[in-house]
Amino acid sequence: MNIPDGTKVTDPVLLNDPELEQIAMATLLIGRLLMESGARAQVVHEDCSVVAHGFGADHVDLRSGYASVDITVSRGASTITRTMEVGPHGVDHRLSHAIRDLVRRIQLGNLTPPEALAQATRLKRDTPHFVPWLVALAAGIACAAFGRLLGLDWPGFLPVAAAGAIGQAVRQVMLGRGVNVFVIAACIAFLSSSLGGLGAGWAGSATVNLAMIASVLMLVPGVPALNAQSDIMEGHPTLGTARGVCVIMLLMFIAIGVLLAQVLLGVQP
């Protein structure tokens, strides 16, 4: 429970039902981690409901915003409302899968709220990730493959893969330093697009313009775009709209980066 030692507790809810605070905080942490790992709002709401009921709550209300989640939990005559900030929205399938596995164990009654809090925190810290060079390489190859689907010719394939990989590597460094995601999008779009265009031109590609766009396709927020649509369809228009606006903003910044590169290289859009 988040009460410092020696502090006099006067909140009647905490006096009557001290476990309610732990239920709320454990549920919120799980909801937050799901949102940060790219889950749809519906999944967050359903899993938070499962968690809180699994811990013995009678009634749960959750509100999911883009930057925070709020919960009201009731048990017997006691009701509390708590809120928690949500960090940057990413996509981390392994973390999402592990959290949902934790939710299933909570539903089976195998964990107490403090144990669930500890395990969720440990999952956030210890969930394995691919080594950065492999992620960069995979992103580069994905961009080149994506380019082939759009009509990129063979001479442009390797330059696009290299440009995408370099862009992803620099993106990871910038993300690690806490740079704003929109600024990252514009900078990486400019860098990858310039490298892709220069490389494709040097390799004799007839699709330099396409190579410049294909080099930045790892930046396109595909999962948030689909989540935005699902959220609106499933009755969470506030979060869905927020996601949609962020997708449009990201696309604008990516396009500005590519446009600057095209101006620099003298390529007609």
Next chain:
Amino acid sequence: MTVDMLHLLHQALFGAVAASGFGVLFNFSWRDLPWCAASGALALTTRTIAQDAGWNLEAATFAAAAAVGCGGRLLHARLGITSNALAVAGCIPMVPGMFAAQTVFGLLALTAPQPGNPSELAVTTMEFALRVIFTTGAIGAGLSIVAHILRGSDSWRRVR
């Protein structure tokens, strides 16, 4: 209907490569990456066949997303709760990123001091914008409709 097998194989192969590349980016486990590739291959195969049959891009994309959604659901017992995420990974290569970029380029060109042939530019930009909206909508609708119709297997999560 005539299907160019070489073109179909090409689309399936690069759909698989793109989906598994994004699978790494999205931190799928090694165990799930081949399924990402299969999902991408199924999506691009379905879309290519539908386009070869004369369907437009949006309808073909809808069919592809629905096929991938069904495939994920059929493999649900084997894959556990990852089936929906795999379907999304398979659909990522169909996200119209290039059309989105072309839309923004078109809008910027329209606001230039002296745009060349603004009427034609406006129509082209509008076409790109509509393609982005309808294609993204087709992917989302294809995945969501299947997920909602075949939702029974997720009953462990419904407690209320």
